[in-house]
Amino acid sequence: MSALSVRDLVAAYEPDLPILRGVSFTVHPGELVALLGPNGAGKSTLVKAIAGTAPILSGTVQLSDVPIEALPVHEKLARGLGFVPQTENVFTSLSVGENLQLAADRLPKSERQKQIAQVEARFPDLIKHRHHRAGALSGGQRQMLAIGRALIGAPSVLMLDEPSAGLSPRVVGEVFAALQTLNRAGVTIVLVEQNVRAALAIASRALILVEGRIAHEGVPSALLGDDTVADLYLGRKGHVSA
């Protein structure tokens, strides 16, 4: 069984300008897959298309072997797909508690408080800000809240679009440590990242997207060991960290 399986995915905002030109890949349960690639390769569009916030022209997306590409966005979530967008990923006018409550509202009543408590146990920082507006949180806290919100309902796959964007190196470290802990606890993760070094350090496998197609795929050490790949797409930093 695959956790997430994408076949021949073509996605575009303008029908004659496809951003993804036939992307296929599979994520197995328990993996942490990093989606890397140069700017404009279509990494963000790929996770948005899977989550349902970018239009799919053709291709299939299966979550735990069930097709989900035609479902409305909120239904995909109900089937176990968690998504943390890159920007504007918390409701700033709502309190921290309301942001979590909102995501729990779709669950059965008996589950709601339990799920929120689990997320708060994972990110204790959120507890003392429960009644504060999410707009007042720091960048790192917001990211934790966004991840926490996406974890409510225990998704089978969690996708994150550049969680390190705009954060200081120290906070990036905290966010990635949290992702690694989550992954070790069994959460399957798909991670879009520009910060190649940080992503490869925690990834079990990486896909390199170039011009709307998967150009390379492999475990981090193999990709970093391939000089052409490392030089072209992973940057010197990635190479050095190998």
Next chain:
Amino acid sequence: MIAQALLDGLVNGAVIGLGAVGVTLTYSILRFANFAHGELVSWGAYFAFLLNLALGSALLSLGAPIGPFSFGWSLPIALVGAVLLSATLALLVDWLLFGPLRRKGSAVIILVMASFGAALALRNLLEFLFSSAPLYFTNALQIAMRLPGGIRATPDQLLAIGIGLGLAVALHLFLTRTPTGRAMRAVAENPQLAGVAGIDVRRIVRTVWVLGAGLAAVAGTFSGLLVQIRPQMGLDLLLPLFAAAILGGIGSVPGAMIAGLIVGLGEAFAVRLVGAEWRAGVAFVVLVAVLLLRPQGLFGARRAA
């Protein structure tokens, strides 16, 4: 004198406030200024009128006045029916007009223009069906009560203020304390994230139409009860409704209600101080002043355009 203007203003303001709450909800969640909102007020009044007439004729006892009020039990029942019918009308217009435009990703200006078209069609349909002659819920004269301070008010007027404030408080609690209310605030802030957070955005859109049209029907019924029912009543209310929604801060329910009362009071004082012909200008002055001085309104959050 001043106390009486205060009361007249509050009565008028309660009707404006109820309409403005609907405008502010649709504006913040559907993200366009719905110029057909006034017509929901008119249609609500006509629905209530027809149901009230039918109920009163079918069962004479329902038409007998309740206590000090000018109307019988037929009117509250008719009001419930009018709320449901107006909500259905709003959903129908959304299904035929705004829904297809939203799915095509139409620009806001297209939606606004479409709402102008809907307003025109709905208003003229009313005129076609009922003529432009005014209608009244009751022909009975209601004796005003004397209140402290030399104020005179009819029981119907006091009821309008009470219902207006009561509904605004109820709606505020609904938005802040219930899952659907939370989801509505989330969709208002960021519809795309709302979907990702598990909210069925289409269901919230339907809820907004039902609430907005329902409140419009209540506003229309009270406006009809206190003044008269005319096909143009919604059009005449449009400017005050928008002035109140913007003064209150788009998206703020308490803001829209309080601003509705302010606009109502402004109109009442303008009538006393400078003459009745200036009444319609008050909402316009309020609107321009708010847009120039405090575009986010009294209670609205500053938003990026």
